[in-house]
Amino acid sequence: MLTDDELRAVLRAEAAAHQPDRAVILNRVTQTAMRNEAARRRAPRVRIAGAAAAVAAVIGGGGFAQWALAGGTGSSRPEPPPPPSTTTVTTPATPPVTTGASPKPSRTSPSQQPHRSPSAPPSSAPAATSPLWADGSVDVGGKTQASSVVTIRTSESLTALDVTIRLARTAELVSRGGSQQVPGASVNSSVAEEAGALVYHFTLSSGDTIAPGTYTFFARYTYAQGGRDAGADSYAATATSGSGAALKASGAFG
Incomplete structure (x- = not known):
């Protein structure tokens, strides 16, 4: 049988080891109680209470063990400490920090694209000016005669x-x-009668060249008294330039 001092020494040793083994301690207490059953019946209730309190102190810890080892009794017994609580601290997630260039915007659809002013249509290129120009007129020489005149200008x-x-x-x-005014060049002229018309031809002689300038061609005729309507008359000129380009000009007598 352990005395109170021996029991307290055992409990102190167990408490100092900080590794209480509940099963071992309970087994020891049970074996001791069985070997000394008769003695425990004669022992004061305070001693039994002290042993139980000591066991609880080893299992439960600190202040309760100190009270049991001191032999405390009555209402001054401290309450066993509550079981340790576990607190879980949750750290708020930190949003990831994105470095580098901002992502390119998605491609929007055509209906969402920003309005663009239509480009102005290119201006039409000015028409090339022909180096050959012609004009027709009527030169009245009396009551029954006149001349239809064609003026040619070449650059x-x-x-x-x-x-x-x-x-x-x-x-x-x-x-x-017919006659003509083409200085420096030989021009052949002819008149032909066709169905419903008189036709005058003026042709530059082969091998001759007409220099840039203004030249005049005359178709002379007579007609009945009371005048003549020239609205149906016409003229045409075809030429070849020194560079080999084919040139044309035509019109009516206004």
Whole structure:
């Protein structure tokens, strides 16, 4: 049988080891109680209470063990400490920090694209000016005679030229021949009668060249008294420039 001092010494040793083994301690207490059953019956209740309190102190810890070892009794017994609580601390997640260039915006659809002003259409290129120009007029020489005049202007040398004046057949229309003013070049002229018209031809002689300038061609004729309507008359000119370009000009007599 252990005395109170021996029991307290055992309990102190167990408490100092900080590794209480509940099963071992209870087994020891049970074996001791069984070996000394008769003695415990005669022992004061305080001693039994002290042993039980000591066991509880080893299992439960601190202040209760100190009270049992001191032999405390009565209402001054401290309450066993509550079981240790476990507190879980949750650290709020920190949003990831994105470094580098910002992502490119998604491609939006065509209906969402920003409005763009339509580009101005390219201006039309000015038409190239032909180096050959022609004009027709009527030069009245009296009550029954006149001349239909074709004026030719060229900005390039001409190696070939053909001018045709067509006079619509009217009352008493008679040709008086044709003439021209083309200085420095030889020009052949002719008049032909066709169905419903008098046709005057002026042709540059082969091998001759017409320099840039203004030249005039005349179709002379007579007609019946009371005047003549030239609304159906016409002219046409074809030429070849010194660079080999084919040139044309035509019109009517206004």
